[in-house]
């Protein structure tokens with residue numbers, strides 16, 4: 437009897453199988469077992485449903501289902517706990533952690549916002565470097581969904597901020613520039629820098645435009661050519677960088693990195709999707725990304741690995757320095773550095789940075805999902821089998 441109960445459970449592992457199996461059950465004791473198994477199944481189902489609601493089921497191009505599940509969160513009073521403060525020599529004077537806190541260039545606001553800013557109170561002599569911050573996550577990531585909620589992002593003449601990720605042994609493990617710009621630009625520029633043989637496929641669907649320079653589109657991500665221009669896409673939204681981004685309350689940037697592609701979405705405050713606000717991000721609901729590097733012309737798994745997350749605020753340098761003369765900003769970049777008031781908007785104001793990891797579900801899961809809406813996963817059903825088997829065995 438019990439053997440046959442176990443056997444039928446083993447054969448029909450879907451929710452439906454229980455109703456098929458139940459009429460064949462004769463004795464009261466096995467009915468009791470079945471109702472307890474059904475009870476476990478019910479509770480597992482609601483747990484699974486809440487799991488899927490938390491992460492929302494997405495699908496790979498081959499139909500394999502997966503969830504984005506919470507992995508890490510950087511926010512509030514613990515925001516600065518898991519970062520290294522980069523303080524190597526650079527034209528910008530990056531501070532170590534203690535000095536950065538002592539000088540209040542990093543702090544946590546009363547409302548829990550993490551602040552990271554340029555020195556906006558010290559007058560400098562010409563040729564001196566201004567203090568600033570560059571932090572790098574101690575944790576390293578290969579793939580993930582990175583959701584950055586910003587109240588403000590840095591901008592201003594001579595200012596060159598970035599939110600980016602990078603692997604060791606540059607550029608062999610890749611670099612992903614999620615937010616980057618200079619001066620009072622209004623359009624964010626997304627870029628990738630890689631080893632040779634990684635290109636943007638321009639027909640995969642994204643709303644930004646491939647950056648042009650000297651009549652050539654920057655589609656080749658090879659860091660060894662064109663002075664490391666990389667491949668890049670400029671966002672269409674005027675509120676994706678600079679004054680308009682800040683004045684309407686900031687917004688959310690998302691970088692999705694998996695084996696299929698690396699995609700970036702940006703949402704100004706009023707357009708942040710509900711699922712992001714609820715902490716259950718579901719990229720399949722967001723439409724085309726602003727920028728996308730697709731695996732058809734760049735093997736994502738080969739070119740990107742073990743990335744630290746970086747925030748920085750740099751001054752002048754390769755981009756802000758070289759573009760200064762044509763930017764419409766006054767005087768020279770060097771002059772600009774002297775007056776601290778010029779850096780009043782050079783501040784990262786971070787509500788949170790959340791990282792979600794991709795949880796691929798069993799292949800067979802696809803049929804369960806497509807044939808029986810409401811039966812969300814095969815994995816917990818196997819758990820039920822195990823628990824059910826245990827209940828049955830212990831009753832024996």
Ligand SMILES: *[C@@H]1O[C@H](CO)[C@@H](O)[C@H](O)[C@H]1NC(C)=O
Pocket residue numbers: 637638639640732733
């Ligand atoms: C670029 O993407 C399109 C659309 O997904 C695809 O049909 C095409 O084969 C890709 N191009 C290359 C060279 O892989």
Ligand SMILES: *[C@@H]1O[C@H](CO)[C@@H](O)[C@H](O)[C@H]1NC(C)=O
Pocket residue numbers: 591592593679683777778779780781
């Ligand atoms: C900082 O932002 C405010 C508000 O947009 C603007 O009025 C001011 O000119 C900016 N300061 C600098 C130095 O760019």
